[in-house]
Amino acid sequence: NAGVTQTPKFQVLKTGQSMTLQCAQDMNHEYMSWYRQDPGMGLRLIHYSVGAGITDQGEVPNGYNVSRSTTEDFPLRLLSAAPSQTSVYFCASSDRTGGNEQYFGPGTRLTVT
C-alpha cells in the first residue's frame, strides 16, 4: 500500500492564481481531511469528508474548495491564491470502523508570492 499520497511536494504560485492540491489514499478509508500547518499554530482543519459525496468545513475553510467524488481522492482547490495561504498542507485519512488513527500524507509546501 502507498498509504496517503500528495502531489505536488512543492509549489510556488503568484497572487490570484488557482491550483489544485491532490490527495489520494489506497486504504479504503472513509474519512479524509485537509490541514494547513503554520509555524507556532499547529495543524488547523480546512475541510473534511466522511465519505464520497459528503464534505464539510473545518476551522479555516475560506479560500478553499473540496470535493469527494470517489473514496480514494480528496483534492483541495485554491480559488485565488493569497500570500496568507503560504503554508504546508497535509492530507489525512482514517477508517471509521477501525481505530481512530489518522494517517498523514507527506505534505505540500506552498508559497504564494
Next chain:
Amino acid sequence: GENVEQHPSTLSVQEGDSAVIKCTYSDSASNYFPWYKQELGKRPQLIIDIRSNVGEKKDQRIAVTLNKTAKHFSLHITETQPEDSAVYFCAARSGGYQKVTFGTGTKLQVIP
C-alpha cells in the same frame, strides 16, 4: 468549537531524564485524544492515543494520562533519547466525525 491549549512550547531535557507535555481542552464532549510526533520536514505520526473512558495508557517509554473532570491530558516520556527530539502535538476529537483539533505543538530537545 473545541479549543486545545498545549504547554510548554519548547522543552529541553538531558538524555535519560523524563519529559512531560500538558494539554487542556474545552469541549466536554471530546472523546478521543491522540498524540503525534513530527520530525523536521516529515509528516505527523501517531505515537499514542487515549479514549475518554480510560484514565491512563502506556506503551514502553511513553504514557498518556487523561483527567476528564479537569479537561486535561498529558504525555510522559521516560528515559528520553536523542531520537525523541521532535515536535509533539496533542489533539482532541469531538463529535462523531473526524473533526480533530490540534494543540500548537511542543518542540522537545533531548541533549546527549
